[in-house]
Amino acid sequence: MEKGCYVKDIAPASDVGGVFAVSQAAQGKARNGPYWRLTLTDASGGxxxxxxxxxxxxxxxxxxxxxxxxxxxxxxxREQVQLVVERMRFLSPAEQAALDEAAFLPSSPYPLDGMLDELLALCREEFHHGPWRKLVLDFFADEGLRADFRICPAAKGIHHAYAGGLLEHTLSVFKLCRSLADLYEELDRQALLAGALFHDMGKIREFSGGLANDYTDEGRLLGHIMLGVAMLEPFLARSGLSEALQMHLKHLILSHHGELEYGAVRLPQTAEALTLHYADNLDAKLAQCRGLFAQQGGGPGWTPWQSSLGRTLCRIERTPEKKSPEPRKKAMKRECLSLLKV
Structure with missing residues (x-):
């Protein structure tokens, strides 16, 4: 069976036909009767x-x-593309078996194995205190946890909501916190980086992943912040970390949403907790910007209204970049090759 149209190719005032995964479905009531509001997705978007x-x-x-x-x-x-469905049917088991599921799973634009290798190499480089190092390496020595972390989305819809999104987001926050620790030497570098590494780890139990990528029961009832602390408990017990450092790591996780109304269990009350909150928030916001600008294609202009940001965004013309001069050795080699062709 052919996939048909991809989401990225859907344009206003066009006819659409294709196979899609239903990621969200809700009923509503209009003046002329009940209706369905769906989010249809494939590997190119929703x-x-x-x-x-x-x-x-x-x-x-x-x-x-x-x-x-x-x-x-x-x-x-409201300035966003919407599909008015005129015909729809569910695929039969035989039709589903004939399709490649990867065509319906949005994924990180970066290689997952490459990102995981980079993150683990940074961990081996950064964690010198024996108990921190044992905690981190023991956690990632668990093949099940490592595999789940590698493919888990970071969200259901706001930012990094695709396979590998949690890994991509964690790597970005970790690298951002490294830079901030270089600039602000008063920060406890290893505690901050441990918080960056584990702050969203509970999401591997909060989200189901797959085509639906829905909340699990424990995700709905407990949330990723509480789940993340619970997941670390057995590793912390074996790590040899002091009680104070264990408490600090838990505080980093519990407070990283920054405000109680945004899901933080506690307000950030250490310098490292404030740093982690702003690094996490910055990466999430810029990921939303990337997604909105990608929908525009190339060039400047205004995005549609983004309710999670409470605004539209303008993509301004970029400052021209001066091209780096070609290295002399490389230029000479190119010139010699051109002479040989004469």
Whole structure:
């Protein structure tokens, strides 16, 4: 079975037909009857879709993770592309088996193995205190935890919401905290980096991953912050870390959302906790910017309204970069080769 149209190719005022994964589905009520609001996704991204009445009445339930063939018309709604579904059906087991699931799983643009190798190499370089080093290396020696961390998304929809997103985000926050620790020598470098490494680790139990990428039961009831602290407990017990350093790491995890109304269990109350919060927030915000600018294509302009940021964003023309002069040795070699061709 052919995949058909990809999300990235959907343009306003165009006809659409293709296989998509349903990542979110919710019912609503309009003046002319009930309707379905869906998010249809594939490896290239996601698009909001509406099934209006009376077609909506044909679907008693639409489960996240379902694969569907959907046809309809794309239009602009509040400056964002939206698909009005005119026909839709669920794929049969045989049709699903004939498809490559990778075509429906958005993934990090960076190689997962390369990012994991880089992160572990940085950990071996940075953690010199024996108990910190034992904690980190013992955790990543667990093949199940390492494999789950490698592919886990960092979110359901706001930032890094794709396979490998948690690894990508963690690596970025870790490297950002390294730079900040270089600049601010009063920071406890190894405690800060341990917080950067483990701050979102509970997400490997908060999210299901896969086509649905939904919250697990423990994810809904406990959340990734509490889950992350619980996951570390047995490793902390064997690490030999002092009680004060164990408490500090837990505080870094519990407070990294910064404000109680944004999910922090405690406000950041150490210099390292403040640093981690701002590094985490900066990487998440810039990831949202990248996603919005990518939807625009190249060139300057304004993005659609982004509710999670509470604003639209403007992509300004970039300052021209001066090209680095070609190394003399390389230039001479190129000149010699050109003479040989004459």
């Amino acid at each position: 698009v909001e879709a509406k099934i209006w009445h009376p077609l909506s009445a044909d679907f008693a339930d639409i489960a996240p993770g379902s694969l569907v063939w959907a046809e309809g018309r794309a239009e602009l709604f």
